[in-house]
Amino acid sequence: MKRIVLFGGTFDPVQTGHVAVADQAVRALQPDEFWFLVDNIPGERKPVHASASLRLEMVRAAVHDDPRFTVSDIEIRRGGATYTGETMDELRAEQPATRFELLLGADSARTIRAWRYGDRLLRDEWFVIVNRSGEAPLSLEEASSLGYAPERVRLLEVDAPHVSASAVRQRVMRGESLGGYVPEAVAEIIGREGLYAQRSVRA
Template sequence: MKRDKDALTLTRRIGVFGGTFDPIHIGHLVAAQNAMHAAALDQVLFVVANQPWQKEGTREVTDPKLRLLVVSQVLRTIPGLEPSDIEIQRGGLSYSIDTLNELRASHPNDELFLVVGADAASQMPTWERAEELSTLARLVIVNRYGYPTISSILDFDQPILAEMPWLDISSTDLRERVRDHRPLQFLLPETAIEAIELYQLYRNRENG
């Protein structure tokens, strides 16, 4: 955090980490923590997608308010990581460009950092109005150990690279584990496991 001498306000470095989080798992938390360290972020917002456009028509997605509830319960005791319902409040399909524009308007004195995994970074040229993203935020790419390093994308100036351990965890596999009554311990935070049990998520339908 730094002080803006002209505005006499504290400028925060805010990471914007979007996702379906269906469900949130250890890999998400490790990615956020490594991004926070690499980019010296004051805060990382876990932006829960309302309707993720990439998954439109591919599978049934859990109600966004339930996904947000689980994310909120998981993050409540982790300093610096905060849930965000900005895309849920906006409604409709969720696009990063709309979220960054809205956050820029509400945080005019702060620096925004778009946090993406290397797999998502490689797909960024296909995103809605992708050419505008670099005008709103700096890019933080979280590279997984053992995967090729992506060091540049679109028009972003010197993306910040954060490397995380190789954790082969996927939300698809976790949903299948719930349906098959297989172990979830150490793959999900205990609070997420408790919430999945409490709300009976992923039990009786195919999630892809």
């Protein structure tokens, strides 16, 4: 069966930690494909700071020379608020013979019951839960207590830079260097578009 790992997020902006997690996940999991899913309007999170089209461009720029990665705009094309349950319905309709595996950070994994369609996701989906060095790890026992089916969960230990998108935005607002925080191609787009210098969403 074909396996595709899905790494969803706002990527506002994509940063070096995201890329490191993706790289280590591909090496460890050896999926047939690894997709970045860029949210349109996040249904579960705070408003975004850059437009969907620019966030998509930044993710594509971050991984453009790496054939292991696919950057999908399925959630942007659907429009409206992004809910993972709706994305999974669409993907399964398009590729019914494929096993999709949702890659989540441990913190996100702990909140899944609060998501729209969270119970359905727990019942139907496969998961890769990322434990990053220096953060509180999630065990299979805890995952089971949260409603995950242990046979559908794989835990992945990664050593990735502790960079947050909010820290990147704050550095831009303070006029500080983004070296080591985002890929160079992403920094160029941020500078070109004047992103994050103000708090409003750029069209």
